[in-house]
Amino acid sequence: NAGVTQTPKFQVLKTGQSMTLQCAQDMNHEYMSWYRQDPGMGLRLIHYSVGAGITDQGEVPNGYNVSRSTTEDFPLRLLSAAPSQTSVYFCASSSQGFEQYFGPGTRLTVT
Amino acid sequence: GQNIDQPTEMTATEGAIVQINCTYQTSGFNGLFWYQQHAGEAPTFLSYNVLDGLEEKGRFSSFLSRSKGYSYLLLKELQMKDSASYLCAVSAAGGSTLGRLYFGRGTQLTVWP
Numbered sequence: 001n002a003g004v005t006q007t008p009k010f011q012v013l014k015t016g017q018s019m020t021l022q023c024a025q026d027m028n029h030e031y032m033s034w035y036r037q038d039p040g041m042g043l044r045l046i047h048y049s050v051g052a053g054i055t056d057q058g059e060v061p062n063g064y065n066v067s068r069s070t071t072e073d074f075p076l077r078l079l080s081a082a083p084s085q086t087s088v089y090f091c092a093s094s095s096q097g098f099e100q101y102f103g104p105g106t107r108l109t110v111t
Numbered sequence: 112g113q114n115i116d117q118p119t120e121m122t123a124t125e126g127a128i129v130q131i132n133c134t135y136q137t138s139g140f141n142g143l144f145w146y147q148q149h150a151g152e153a154p155t156f157l158s159y160n161v162l163d164g165l166e167e168k169g170r171f172s173s174f175l176s177r178s179k180g181y182s183y184l185l186l187k188e189l190q191m192k193d194s195a196s197y198l199c200a201v202s203a204a205g206g207s208t209l210g211r212l213y214f215g216r217g218t219q220l221t222v223w224p
Binding site: 059 | 142154202211212215217
């Protein structure tokens, strides 16, 4: 049981580039979320999903897209990277919306 | 909207007891969580309260008062490895918002020998 996996672990992008952060879970959880964590700001919800084909915006969705075609995968797309998107990104999954299991994180730097 | 407050930093000595407070104002409530996060790592689940009262789990206990919008995490017999950030999070209630977690900014606890 791998739990929640995220790739890549580290990424450097130039302003304007696009990329996809991958997230997968093998616990058959229906809920999946993406958070970003910035110093002094805590974890902020970007997008979340309550099941395959269903997604919704969180607190800070601008500049990010998501889709959920399978229960296992929940990729996060950065459309046109900006320095303000430099952050640590965590994916999480849960069953019934309760205890959330977090992936190891992706450390993204946009120059 | 959601507003969750907790102290930024706390310090304590090994073997002591520390209480980390969290106050919240939310539109809908489906439970309060505490997570522990060591530097450079992902948050890990510590406790969950949905009803008023105290939940005890080993050296850690968590308390909730829904009428006061208040919770605390109590850590006993502190150890050096308890130095970490402690995150208070509230789960929104109802419909498509079920499963959304709103986090406070975290309390950085430093345990001194």
